[in-house]
Amino acid sequence: MQTTIYYFTGTGNSLKIARDLAQKLEECELIPIVKVWQTEDLESTSEKIGFIFPLYYSGLPKIVYDFINKIDLSKSNYFFTVVTSAEDINDLPLQQLEKILKTKGKTLSAGFFINMPNNFIIGFNIHSEERQKRFFENAINQVEKISEIIKDKKENLTQDLFEKNLSKSEEINQTFRDEVYEYDKSFYADDNCNSCGICEKTCPVSNIILVEGIPQWQHKCQLCLACINFCPEKSIQFDKKTLKTGRYHHPEITLQEIINQKK
Ligand SMILES: Cc1cc2nc3c(=O)[nH]c(=O)nc-3n(C[C@H](O)[C@H](O)[C@H](O)COP(=O)(O)O)c2cc1C
Incomplete structure (x- = not known):
């Protein structure tokens, strides 16, 4: 397999993006993180690896954080991510991924955010249907562009981004993952x-x-x-x-x- 996309989703936004992107890439398999995260000796074999998941409390969901720390990625050499969120754009998940990948001698090559409807109903109400429709329409165009970047194994991240001070967001996400x-x-x-x-x-x-x-x-x-x-x-x-x-x-x-x- 050329590409493997590991995804996590609660309410389908990230699965929809992962599925649409997989359709546009050649030889791409989709693996739900919840199916494999407790497996011992997890390892990737594809050349390109994608992580697609929702933004949680400004950063990675705990399960995604734990999974990426655990998996052996030594056989892969191009890493990308697509983060779905409800309008928040926060570079913290990109920094978090880069940090984890670095411990494995790897680096994050490309990262993208796609705005999708809010599912965080314990904090904010859902978006109107009209607004949801607009998110879906924009997402189609974004997935098309993202697929072109990934096909050519292009890079779209800079060192500045990884060095940005995001300590406040980091604290919020850390507390979330701890609790x-x-x-x-x-x-x-x-x-x-x-x-x-x-x-x-x-x-x-x-x-x-x-x-x-x-x-x-x-x-x-x-x-x-x-x-x-x-x-x-x-x-x-x-x-x-x-x-x-x-x-x-x-x-x-x-x-x-x-x-x-x-x-
Ligand atoms: C626990 C939790 C925390 C969230 N935190 C944020 C956030 O910090 N910023 C944001 O824009 N959206 C946040 N959201 C909204 C989701 O990231 C967004 O709706 C996402 O597309 C849902 O993806 P899914 O349908 O694949 O689960 C949060 C959702 C949940 C459930």
Whole structure:
């Protein structure tokens, strides 16, 4: 395989981008991080390696951070990333990736951000449908441009970017990664829960189990928000923060595709 894209997604934005990009590249395989992250002796064999994931608290999701630290990348020589975010552009994930790759004697060659609709409903409400549509349209053009850069193994990052002082963002992301397993203490299912078990199936890290029909979170949460956004009864809440917010997942990514990731 020429290219392998490792992706992480909660609500489909990053999977949609990863899939569209893979279609434009020759000989490209897509691997969900949640399927392989606990495997021992992980190693890449493709020449080009991509990491596609959502921006979490200004930086890498914990699972992505842990996975990239763990995987043996010695056989690969071109690394790129596409970060999907809800309008925030923050160079921290590029710096974080470069730092990890450096410990392996590698470097990040190319990095891109794509604005996508917000799924962080515990902080902000979802974007209007009209706005979402505009994000999707722009994303199509961006993926086309990104694919051309990757095909030619071009570089688009400078040393200045890696040296920028982003200590504030770093602190925010570090605290998030240190504490995220416990954040699920704020989730609960309200009286609308009909014990369908979709949350249990959807959770990419199998952090939810149904006890007498009621979902219970097991404190190894990545905060991807798949459970709350895909619940068909809108019964899952996060404290009081989500009582009035909408729910979001990418319209072209099905519940089954999210469920299948970990299989
Ligand atoms: C825990 C969490 C933290 C987030 N933090 C940010 C952020 O710092 N800046 C931002 O623009 N979007 C943030 N978002 C929004 C997502 O990055 C964005 O909606 C992304 O496209 C979702 O990707 P997915 O559908 O592949 O999961 C956050 C989302 C979650 C769930």
